[in-house]
Amino acid sequence: MHGVPHLGNFAGSVLPAELYHRYLDLVGKENEFVCGGDVHGTPLELEAMERDKDPREIKDKQNKKVKEAYESLNVDFSIFSDTHSDYNRKQTHDMFEELYCTGLIHEKTQNMAYCINDERFLPDRYVEGECPHCGGLARGDQCDDCGKLVQPSEIKNLECQICGENNIEFRDTDHLFLDLTAYKDELKDWVENEEPVPENMKEQVLHDIDEAEDRSITRDQNWGFEIPVERVNQRIEEENLEVDKLDAEKYDNKVLYVWFDAPIGYIGFTRELYDDKDKWKKHWNQDAETVYSIGKDNTIFHTVIWPTMLLGASNEDIEYSLPSYEFIQQYLMWEEGAFSKSRNRGVFIDEAVKHYPADYWRFYIAKMLPTNHDTNFSWKDFESEVNNVLNDTVGNFVNRT
Ligand SMILES: [Zn+2]
Ligand SMILES: [Zn+2]
Incomplete structure (x- = not known):
C-alpha cells in the first residue's frame, strides 16, 4: 500500500477482519489478527531510484505511516509488519522450493x-x-x-x-511461471463444498478457476526477494529429481514478483509474531481455520493463485489449510464516485481522525461495509447516523445499562 490509507481501504479489508478478531476474542476463541504491507512493487523501487534512497528506507517510512493510521482508528492488530522481512523471505523460499521441485514452476x-x-x-x-x-x-x-x-x-x-x-x-x-492449472478440480470442489467465498462471488470465482493459466512470478528488477537457486539445485541433485536445474547466472538479476511473496506474507507475519518458533504451524496446518478479509479487486489472488500455492507447497513438514472463509468486500464509494489517491477523492485516515473521534468512523464504516454491494459514503448520512443512531440510540442505551 502506498502512502496513508483512505477510508475505502479501511472498509475494504482491515475493519471487517478486525471486527471478526474482536468477536473471536469475545467468545473466547484463540486467534491472531495478522496484517502488513506488501512492499515489493515497482512504484517503491522507482521512488527509491528517483530520490536516490535505499528502498528499505522508503518502505519502513511508508509502512510506519500505514500502521499509525490504522492504530489511530484503534485497530487491534496481533501484528502489523511488511513482506520484506527475514521471516517472510524464509517462508517464501520454502514455498518456492517446494513448488519448483514438484514441477509447478517452469521457465518461459x-x-x-x-x-x-x-x-x-x-x-x-x-x-x-x-x-x-x-x-x-x-x-x-x-x-x-x-x-x-x-x-x-x-x-x-x-x-x-x-x-x-x-x-x-x-x-x-x-x-x-507458476502453473495455475494443476489443481482446478480441487479448487472447484473447495468452492462448491466448503463455501469459502460469499454467495455473490461464487460464480466469478468458479469462472476464474476455469480460465486460469500460467502466471509469471519473476521480474527483471533489483527490489524483491532473490530466487533461491542454490538450495533448489542442491535438492534436485540430492533427491535426483526430474526437473531442470535453475541457471544461476540467468536468475542472478531477477527477483520474485510482488504477487508471489505478498500472500505468503500472511504466514511470514505469523512466523514473525512467534519469532519463528514452531507454534506458527498450528495456525496454518490442516487443523487451523484461516479467515481472510479482502477487497474484490484482490479476489483472484486469494481464490486461485494463493490456494494453488498452498496446495502445491504442502509437504511432510506441513500440510497447509485452504482458506476457511474469505470476506470479500465490494467498494465503498465516496459521494457517488470512487475513492482515488491520484485524484485526491475521499478522506484519508490521518485527516479523518483530526475531525472526528475514531469511534464515529468505526461505527459509520462498520454500518456501511460494502459486503454484498457497493455502498456510498456521504457527509450528510455520516452526520445523521452518528447523531441519531450512535449518540442518541446507542448512547442512551449504554447510559441506561
Ligand atoms: Zn531509460
Ligand atoms: Zn485507455
Whole structure:
C-alpha cells in the first residue's frame, strides 16, 4: 500500500477482519489478527531510484505511516509488519522450493520492453505512454484512464520512467511461471463444498478457476526477494529429481514478483509474531481455520493463485489449510464516485481522525461495509447516523445499562 490509507481501504479489508478478531476474542476463541504491507512493487523501487534512497528506507517510512493510521482508528492488530522481512523471505523460499521441485514452476520466454540507455528491462510501471484505446495515460500493462489492460508493445510514445527517454526496444527474457492449472478440480470442489467465498462471488470465482493459466512470478528488477537457486539445485541433485536445474547466472538479476511473496506474507507475519518458533504451524496446518478479509479487486489472488500455492507447497513438514472463509468486500464509494489517491477523492485516515473521534468512523464504516454491494459514503448520512443512531440510540442505551 502506498502512502496513508483512505477510508475505502479501511472498509475494504482491515475493519471487517478486525471486527471478526474482536468477536473471536469475545467468545473466547484463540486467534491472531495478522496484517502488513506488501512492499515489493515497482512504484517503491522507482521512488527509491528517483530520490536516490535505499528502498528499505522508503518502505519502513511508508509502512510506519500505514500502521499509525490504522492504530489511530484503534485497530487491534496481533501484528502489523511488511513482506520484506527475514521471516517472510524464509517462508517464501520454502514455498518456492517446494513448488519448483514438484514441477509447478517452469521457465518461459517473454518479450519485454528494454531501455537501451539504462541497459535494463522495464517491467510493469517502468514504462508509460499513450493508451491505444483511449489516448489516455497507460502505465505498464494498464491504462489509468479507461482501465483497459494493454500490452506494453501496443502503447504509443513509450517512455522509460528511469531516464525519461524513448530509446526502447523489445527483447526476449526468460522468466519463471507458476502453473495455475494443476489443481482446478480441487479448487472447484473447495468452492462448491466448503463455501469459502460469499454467495455473490461464487460464480466469478468458479469462472476464474476455469480460465486460469500460467502466471509469471519473476521480474527483471533489483527490489524483491532473490530466487533461491542454490538450495533448489542442491535438492534436485540430492533427491535426483526430474526437473531442470535453475541457471544461476540467468536468475542472478531477477527477483520474485510482488504477487508471489505478498500472500505468503500472511504466514511470514505469523512466523514473525512467534519469532519463528514452531507454534506458527498450528495456525496454518490442516487443523487451523484461516479467515481472510479482502477487497474484490484482490479476489483472484486469494481464490486461485494463493490456494494453488498452498496446495502445491504442502509437504511432510506441513500440510497447509485452504482458506476457511474469505470476506470479500465490494467498494465503498465516496459521494457517488470512487475513492482515488491520484485524484485526491475521499478522506484519508490521518485527516479523518483530526475531525472526528475514531469511534464515529468505526461505527459509520462498520454500518456501511460494502459486503454484498457497493455502498456510498456521504457527509450528510455520516452526520445523521452518528447523531441519531450512535449518540442518541446507542448512547442512551449504554447510559441506561
Ligand atoms: Zn485507455
Ligand atoms: Zn531509460
